[in-house]
Amino acid sequence: MTKSExxxxxxxxxxxxxxxxxxxxxxxxxxRETPADLAALYLQDDRWYRVASLPFTREILRRGGxxxxxxxxxxxxxxREHAAxxxxxxxxxxxxxxxxxxxxxxxxxxxxxxxxxxxxxENIFVAPSFISTRPIFSMLSExxxxxxxxxxxxxxxxxAYTLP
Amino acid sequence: MAADAIQQYHVQxxxxxxxCSLPADFAKxxxxxxxxxxxxxxxxxxxxxxxxxxxxxxxxxxxxxxxGSNRHDLVKSLVAxxxxxxxxxxxxxxxxxxxxxxxxxxxxxxAGQGRxxxxxxxxxxxxxxxxxxxxxEGDDYRNQLRAIExxxxxxxxxxxxxxxxxxxxxxxxxxxxPTGYVLAPIVDGKVIGDKEFNKLPEEKxxxxxxxxERLSEDLQERVEMMPKLRKxxxxxxxxxxxxxxxxxxxVQLADLIxxxxxxxxxxxxxxxxxxxxxxNAHDFQEAETxxxxxxxxDSEHLYSQYEVNLVVDNAGADRAPVVYEANPNYPNIxxxxxxxxxxxxxxxxxxxxxxxxxxxxxxxxxxxDTRRMLSRPFVWEALKQSLFAxxxxxxxxxxxxxxxxxxxxxxxxxxxxxxxxxxxERWLYYLLSHYDIxxxxxxxxxxxxDDDLERSDDNVExxxxxxxRKAQARDLLPFNTAALQRVIEERARYAExxxxxxxxxxxxxxxxxxxDYWARQHNSAEVDAGDVAKAVSERRRRLGRMQSRVIDAxxxxxxxxxxxxECVGQVNGLSVTDLGDFRYGHPVRITATTRIGTGDxxxxxxxxxxxxxxxxxxxxxxxxxxxxRYAPDLPLxxxxxxxxxQSYGGVEGDSASVAELSALLSSLSSLPIRQCIAVTGxxxxxxxxxxxxxxxxxxxxxxxxCRERGLDGSHGVIIPQDNVxxxxxxxxxxxxxxxxxxxxxxVRHIDEAISILTGVDAGxxxxxxxxxxxxxxxxxxRQLVEYATARKSFAREAAEDDEV
Numbered sequence: 010m011t012k013s014e015x016x017x018x019x020x021x022x023x024x025x026x027x028x029x030x031x032x033x034x035x036x037x038x039x040x041r042e043t044p045a046d047l048a049a050l051y052l053q054d055d056r057w058y059r060v061a062s063l064p065f066t067r068e069i070l071r072r073g074g075x076x077x078x079x080x081x082x083x084x085x086x087x088x089r090e091h092a093a094x095x096x097x098x099x100x101x102x103x104x105x106x107x108x109x110x111x112x113x114x115x116x117x118x119x120x121x122x123x124x125x126x127x128x129x130x131e132n133i134f135v136a137p138s139f140i141s142t143r144p145i146f147s148m149l150s151e152x153x154x155x156x157x158x159x160x161x162x163x164x165x166x167x168x169a170y171t172l173p
Numbered sequence: 174m175a176a177d178a179i180q181q182y183h184v185q186x187x188x189x190x191x192x193c194s195l196p197a198d199f200a201k202x203x204x205x206x207x208x209x210x211x212x213x214x215x216x217x218x219x220x221x222x223x224x225x226x227x228x229x230x231x232x233x234x235x236x237x238x239x240x241g242s243n244r245h246d247l248v249k250s251l252v253a254x255x256x257x258x259x260x261x262x263x264x265x266x267x268x269x270x271x272x273x274x275x276x277x278x279x280x281x282x283x284a285g286q287g288r289x290x291x292x293x294x295x296x297x298x299x300x301x302x303x304x305x306x307x308x309x310e311g312d313d314y315r316n317q318l319r320a321i322e323x324x325x326x327x328x329x330x331x332x333x334x335x336x337x338x339x340x341x342x343x344x345x346x347x348x349x350x351p352t353g354y355v356l357a358p359i360v361d362g363k364v365i366g367d368k369e370f371n372k373l374p375e376e377k378x379x380x381x382x383x384x385x386e387r388l389s390e391d392l393q394e395r396v397e398m399m400p401k402l403r404k405x406x407x408x409x410x411x412x413x414x415x416x417x418x419x420x421x422x423x424v425q426l427a428d429l430i431x432x433x434x435x436x437x438x439x440x441x442x443x444x445x446x447x448x449x450x451x452x453n454a455h456d457f458q459e460a461e462t463x464x465x466x467x468x469x470x471d472s473e474h475l476y477s478q479y480e481v482n483l484v485v486d487n488a489g490a491d492r493a494p495v496v497y498e499a500n501p502n503y504p505n506i507x508x509x510x511x512x513x514x515x516x517x518x519x520x521x522x523x524x525x526x527x528x529x530x531x532x533x534x535x536x537x538x539x540x541x542d543t544r545r546m547l548s549r550p551f552v553w554e555a556l557k558q559s560l561f562a563x564x565x566x567x568x569x570x571x572x573x574x575x576x577x578x579x580x581x582x583x584x585x586x587x588x589x590x591x592x593x594x595x596x597x598e599r600w601l602y603y604l605l606s607h608y609d610i611x612x613x614x615x616x617x618x619x620x621x622x623d624d625d626l627e628r629s630d631d632n633v634e635x636x637x638x639x640x641x642r643k644a645q646a647r648d649l650l651p652f653n654t655a656a657l658q659r660v661i662e663e664r665a666r667y668a669e670x671x672x673x674x675x676x677x678x679x680x681x682x683x684x685x686x687x688x689d690y691w692a693r694q695h696n697s698a699e700v701d702a703g704d705v706a707k708a709v710s711e712r713r714r715r716l717g718r719m720q721s722r723v724i725d726a727x728x729x730x731x732x733x734x735x736x737x738x739e740c741v742g743q744v745n746g747l748s749v750t751d752l753g754d755f756r757y758g759h760p761v762r763i764t765a766t767t768r769i770g771t772g773d774x775x776x777x778x779x780x781x782x783x784x785x786x787x788x789x790x791x792x793x794x795x796x797x798x799x800x801x802r803y804a805p806d807l808p809l810x811x812x813x814x815x816x817x818x819q820s821y822g823g824v825e826g827d828s829a830s831v832a833e834l835s836a837l838l839s840s841l842s843s844l845p846i847r848q849c850i851a852v853t854g855x856x857x858x859x860x861x862x863x864x865x866x867x868x869x870x871x872x873x874x875x876x877x878x879c880r881e882r883g884l885d886g887s888h889g890v891i892i893p894q895d896n897v898x899x900x901x902x903x904x905x906x907x908x909x910x911x912x913x914x915x916x917x918x919x920v921r922h923i924d925e926a927i928s929i930l931t932g933v934d935a936g937x938x939x940x941x942x943x944x945x946x947x948x949x950x951x952x953x954x955r956q957l958v959e960y961a962t963a964r965k966s967f968a969r970e971a972a973e974d975d976e977v
Contacts, residue, residue, distance in 0.1 A: 032851060056357070056363075056364040059357075059364050059369075060357040062368075062369055063357070063358070063366065064367070065382050065385060066353070066355055066357060067389060068352070068353045068355050069392050070396075071352060071353045071399075073397070074388060074392070074393040074394075074395075074396035076393065088349065090351045096353075162813030
């Protein structure tokens with residue numbers, strides 16, 4: 010099967026700090042214009058593993074302020090929890106639109122698996138604008154992928170707090 | 174015995190059935206002048222009136238009378254009459270006890286005001302449902318709440334902003350995990366790992382570690398401060414909510430508190446309501462639609478806790494309550510606490526407390542059937558407990574008896590002022606009096622209904638008018654005078670006494686209804702005597718299957734009964750079989766054998782435990798009568814044996830003792846007994862014949878057997894003289910007696926009975942102590958002397974043998 014014979018795929022590329030809603034709107038618009046498959050690519054953030062590699066880092070728990078060691082295992086757990094949260098947000102939007110996108114979680118530094126995922130299909134990436142400074146943007150450009158950048162600020166890293 | 178001598182014992186036909194005679198136009202006159210429905214019960218009526226007017230402790234009433242004696246109608250009519258003179262009792266409500274919801278509090282209101290209070294509280298709830306959410310949705314509240322939230326938010330943000338600023342100054346980033354925070358070194362805007370960190374100069378590394386250490390302590394302090402900020406925020410919001418709620422409800426509640434200020438307990442309750450609403454102000458601002466369906470009850474519960482459970486409502490009543498509880502089980506008498514299933518759990522609250530008959534009748538009268546009440550578990554003890562305590566505590570029987578340990582409601586007891594009227598059979602009254610030491614102190618008034626009424630001219634007319642009234646009330650055809658006379662006669666028959674009239678009203682109702690049926694069968698415009706007779710005979714036919722089987726068995730000689738000829742030691746006794754609402758008589762063969770012995774008269778029925786206690790007593794009296802009358806100077810050297818032939822069930826009563834003694838005398842004297850005559854009667858030690866029960870059925874039973882075989886003028890029945898007044902025989906028997914086809918003999922002494930049965934004069938003891946030669950008694954005594962002499966001779970020979 011040649012590239013032209015394979016069905017077009019729209020891929021939403023998100024990080025843990027990406028606001029998903031605006032990307033989703035763009036993806037829907039594209040799907041309305043052209044029949045295509047839908048996929049979501051979660052780009053894992055390696056910073057948790059970097060932090061965990063430092064011997065002195067501690068996690069201060071929100072409940073009680075107790076400090077505990079931040080290990081590689083905990084970094085893996087946090088990364089997974091972030092991915093799950095993003096997946097849940099996308100799943101909720103997909104359910105409202107009656108769509109069933111494929112969800113893939115990959116590390117930005119794992120170029121081999123990223124290339125494998127992109128493959129030889131015709132893909133349109135819907136990604137937040139701040140991704141243009143990241144290495145993956147260069148890789149996608151090299152692979153001649155069409156990229157729709159959506160104006161979305163990276164969510165500010167601030168301590169979560171809700172009123173009682 | 175000569176026939177003319179026997180003649181003196183004949184009962185004349187006019188004594189066999191006492192006819193009723195009313196004026197010819199009686200029925201017509203009575204149609205417009207009917208009688209009181211409770212004639213002949215004046216003593217019981219006076220007792221009931223005394224009880225219901227005696228408003229003191231323990232003056233509850235027990236009405237003694239059999240089923241069918243119209244006791245319920247009597248009690249209800251008397252009590253209803255007196256209830257008009259007593260005031261209407263108060264209403265009672267159960268409301269939530271906010272400080273202890275497991276113990277709902279009771280509130281008392283003048284009659285009718287309980288319902289009003291319930292409506293007032295419903296209206297209050299309705300107003301609260303609108304006013305409170307409206308207050309919380311108002312701009313004032315929203316603005317104040319927003320101000321509090323923004324203030325809190327500002328405090329929080331200031332905390333984090335200063336932390337982030339300080340961290341950034343030292344090249345440290347604050348990262349957020351799902352459960353907390355991590356401080357990480359940042360170089361060129363990127364979190365660095367150990368490789369990058371180790372490449373840094375040692376001095377820089379130490380600076381970073383020290384900075385993270387300081388910032389960690391700072392972060393911990395700020396995290397620990399968060400709950401305090403939250404608490405402070407909650408308290409400010411709570412105070413605001415209370416202020417808003419109080420403002421919303423105070424207007425409505427103020428009106429109610431003013432309205433009920435004359436009732437201190439009610440006013441105190443309303444104060445509690447206000448306090449509770451304000452304390453729970455936060456709950457009232459929750460959204461109506463719950464997040465999860467099963468949380469729906471929370472919103473419902475919010476308002477329902479202020480509802481009123483009106484357990485006694487006397488609104489509209491104009492007299493004291495008269496309650497009859499047909500099913501006097503525990504919940505129906507005491508009350509119950511219902512439950513509803515919620516998520517697999519049984520829940521209850523003050524709204525599910527239900528009153529029983531005691532509370533419904535509070536301030537009035539409660540009528541109960543004793544037998545039904547006693548047959549329901551726990552009711553009697555609970556009733557007595559309530560009467561002694563003068564209050565009703567609604568609780569489950571399990572809790573009352575201490576069987577249940579789970580938490581449930583314990584409503585506040587309600588004071589009790591009620592007159593209990595128990596209606597029951599006499600034996601239950603005597604049983605309770607004997608075995609329950611508390612009974613007499615709680616039921617001090619006994620109203621004993623008479624079973625029958627003297628058949629005086631005045632009472633007969635009253636009774637006949639009662640029949641007319643009943644016929645009118647039941648929409649029956651009118652009874653003509655002949656029919657009324659016939660009804661009176663049947664009521665005497667029912668009373669088993671020609672001189673009395675039965676007061677068993679349900680059987681009277683049956684008789685007149687059935688007579689009406691038969692009158693309608695031949696399209697009559699009125700009920701005649703023939704219709705009453707038809708009702709009686711048809712009822713007898715419907716219930717007479719067993720009786721006809723017995724007569725058939727006698728006819729086919731399966732049951733051996735001779736009605737002709739003579740036989741030594743064999744006599745026809747008379748027995749009555751009771752089938753509940755029908756009984757019939759029939760002859761039974763009694764035989765006796767005698768021989769030398771030690772003075773024993775063996776009752777075979779007793780030996781095989783088929784004889785009852787009274788029957789055994791009769792046999793012992795008979796034995797004593799025998800030894801007292803004959804050969805008084807000699808030991809009674811007789812062994813007699815008496816048996817009811819072909820009797821396979823139990824034998825009870827002493828009404829066969831004349832027949833049994835007659836069979837023994839026949840055996841001793843060797844004089845045969847005429848089998849065409851049956852005999853009934855009991856006897857005392859002196860040979861006096863005494864009255865027995867069921868005389869009419871017994872005579873009719875023997876008559877029916879003889880009629881089947883053909884009446885030839887020889888047949889008859891010997892009855893005690895004392896039973897003549899009880900005779901109300903069937904008309905066909907009276908006719909037979911008039912034709913000399915059948916005879917009724919009335920006797921006072923065993924000598925008279927044995928004379929009629931044997932045809933030989935019994936004989937009176939002369940001054941020299943002897944009986945006339947050839948008389949029954951002379952022959953009996955001679956036989957007993959022979960037995961005594963022979964026994965003495967045997968004793969002497971035995972003594973000589975022992976000496977040898």
